[in-house]
Amino acid sequence: MTMSSLGVVIPTKNSLAYLPQHLERIAEWLDLAAEVVVVDSFSSDGTVEYLRNHLRHPKARFLTHPPGLYASWNHGITQISAKYVYISTIGDLITRAGLQRLLETGEALGCDVVLSKPRFRAPDGQPLPDIDWPIDEIIRALHITRPRRLHKLEAVLFAMTNLTAALTGSCASDMFRTEVLQRYPFPSDFGTIGDGPWGIRHAADLVWAVVPERFSSFLKHPRSEVHTSELQSPCNLVCR
Secondary structure (H helix, E strand, O other): OOHHHEEEEEEEOOOHHHHHHHHHHHOOOHHHOOEEEEEEOOOOOOHHHHHHHHOOOOOEEEEEOOOOHHHHHHHHHHOOOOOEEEEOOOOOEEOHHHHHHHHHHHHHHOOOEEEOOOEEEOOOOOEOOOOOOHHHHHHHHHOOOOOEEOOHHHHHHHHHOOOOOOOOOOHHHOEEEHHHHHHOOOOOOOOOOOHHHHHHHOOOOOOEEEOOOOOEEEEOOOHHHHHHOOOOOOHHHHOO
């Protein structure tokens, strides 16, 4: 997998409290990326200044977009030219080996979307109880023990039987083929749960794969932040 294969989008909005740890962790794998696009939604807490001073990448670009979770994601994704795109939502972390695993799976199986499941943690870093997501049902039903491409009928079936939960789970645990997200952007008219309808709408259009290993973590924000921060990952609201 060459470095030119991966582009990273970092959406931000008043994310300063979580940036030091986030940048420390992504520094472990950022050299894998050919390009990094930061999309900020009018932060007023020093988020952009902190990123400009501490984000170390030779091809980092900073864009501004009005608040709107998926609209900001889509805007950043349009700027990516690499084959694959990873959405690095602030506070959600992934290991270098995990990111490489997603990339290798996408290439080996010829996929548009590669799904994996994170572990869950609180803002203080403590682990939280597991939550059953659609990917768990897929892994159990299909007895998946290694990366596996889904047949089109399987993807449609699991999408349609999980109408209240996102097939994608946490997008910060997944990998997407850039051209697919540019052709089928996330809908922005579903508030903070747009990747759920996106998965249902495009289950039959795309090639999906599942990786059973867990190598990322999902930050469960305090409930007060769920209602005020548009950076809150969709599954905090849908996948309970």
